[in-house]
Amino acid sequence: MQSLIDLMQIRDSLALDPALLALMQHWLSMFAAKTQATRMQVLSKRQLVSVMHAQASSTDPTFESWPPEVYSILLDYFHQTNPQHACFETNFGKLHVFPLRQSISHKNAILLIQHDDLSSAAVELVEQCLQMFYHYASLIIENERDALTGLLNRKTFDQCVSKILLNDYKPEYRFPLHHYLVIFDIDFFKRINDTYGHLIGDEVLLLLSRLMQASFRDGDLLFRFGGEEFVGVFSCADEQGIVQLLDRFKDTLAAYVFPQVGQVTISIGCAKMALNVLPNTVLEHADEALYFAKEHGRNQICYYEKLLAQGLLKDSIVTGEIELF
Template sequence: MTEEIRSTNKRNKDRDAESLKFDYTLLMSCQRSVVALNKTLVHILEEVVAPYEYKVYLSSDGTERDRFYLFSSSSGALENPQEIDQIRQFDLDELESVDELVLIDENKIFYPAILNHRFYACIVTGIDVSEEVDEQIICILAIYCNVLILITDSKVDGLTQLLNRKSFDIDLALELQRPDIEKRRSSDGVVEVLESHLAIIDIDFFKAINDEYGHVVGDEVLVELADLMRLSFRSRDGLFRYGGEEFAVILRDVSRQQTKRILNRFCNMIENHQFKSVDSLTISIGCCGINNELNLLHLVEYADKALYYSKENGRNRVTHFEDIE
């Protein structure tokens, strides 16, 4: 009789565990944004890991393992630079699965959220967590990684890994909804208005590159240009593949003069850069200020007109819409 009770209890526990995993999967898969998914992760951990202490560190972009920040902790603890240094020591070549956990020191267990050579997050707990909690954390992170990939990959261009056209439309619409508050600062006696600007970038004579070198080389040029964009602009700026050989940038909280300086610097950088597969390359750029008196179509139209002006007046240059006579 005792053995039957034990067997029944075990089956009930197994069913509870499976039900719990289903609930996690259902709750996470319902999320449609990275922000909502991260909040859901913390909500689930609060139920699963309690009463143990934990911390959740997130990667700022899902690709570089050097950029981690504390997103949440059970005890309100502050970010620990030593823990971040330990997270950075994970070898992605050896840790291709969330099923592998690494014990870094005598007091903590580090659970990395890694999938497809991307390091998304890391959960840190004490060494005293139970075997059941240990298994549940691994299960939760596996689900988290898969849902995160579905969310992020739907917003990212497959070739360049920049945000795609769908993300551009969404982000530009959100930018238009920001409060239109003029921010001013004095520089050498000049008062400048800081606002966001939209820039559209087009590769000059890109069709000739495809015709002469082939589409494989053309794709390599697009990827290399995207990499240079990531190096040249700030993490707070929006970087997009707009379509074909066109790219877009949302520069946030800069003046018109700053915008032109930044874009001219990037234009000169591309002209002087030694690309791997082509001898030389130049770009043309058109830009305009973003304010909530305009709609999305007008903004794109103004940036396009500025871009065409650049192309019709020698290419390899930057034109701001407000400077067109």
């Protein structure tokens, strides 16, 4: 019961998946065959694909790898329309796979349990535990989401970014990552509200948020700050990665036609995150880059570090018209 109590005391969504694993380890140690070692992991489709394409020389000590044959099996499992519990015979023993209906950190995730002698009662126990986890996680998510768009809210931003900057939250890639904070601001949004009304304006916000969710990757953190302002936190292997990611989204948005409104453009400011730098400082850097984009034609992406290197910005806080608080 103590492991269950520990789970229910968690209010930080990013800590839920590790707490779920701790709970499962404890329960299975009591109800599964004690002679069998139990190995388990929460794995997302995004992580799976990244591992399958990673260079053999790249390693991440936080990631517990599986034999290559397992990844092929799991990729086929992810492609199922309505996946259920499945048990696979592998060269190293039986692998049980459970769909994870609600993983906070990932859109498509599974629970892997390596165990050669899980009884039907133990499997049922796991499924009941996951059902309980789903309902509890849903309550946490509801508290952390923006009511209109379903994106994460400002309160959650402070928690997530603080963890990233303290190196406490690591997406399980097998190559070095850099984190970037990005502010998205819809161009001339007030004009949309004044011309078409606030209901159409809300529809634009909702459709844009859905477009962002479809365009970016599992594990990318997307927030609505209020009004027409959105913030994203992205992890990329290098600077080229974030440039390609944002360029692709901008092209996708340019090709999208919003009902009644037509084309909507967006200005973007990006800043690189660094360890032990306060979240508000990184946010101000991204805001400076966004302000520069707004003042120099809109509908463009500006990078704080590039503007700094080009002498177009000074390394100080610029107070602009864009209110984030």
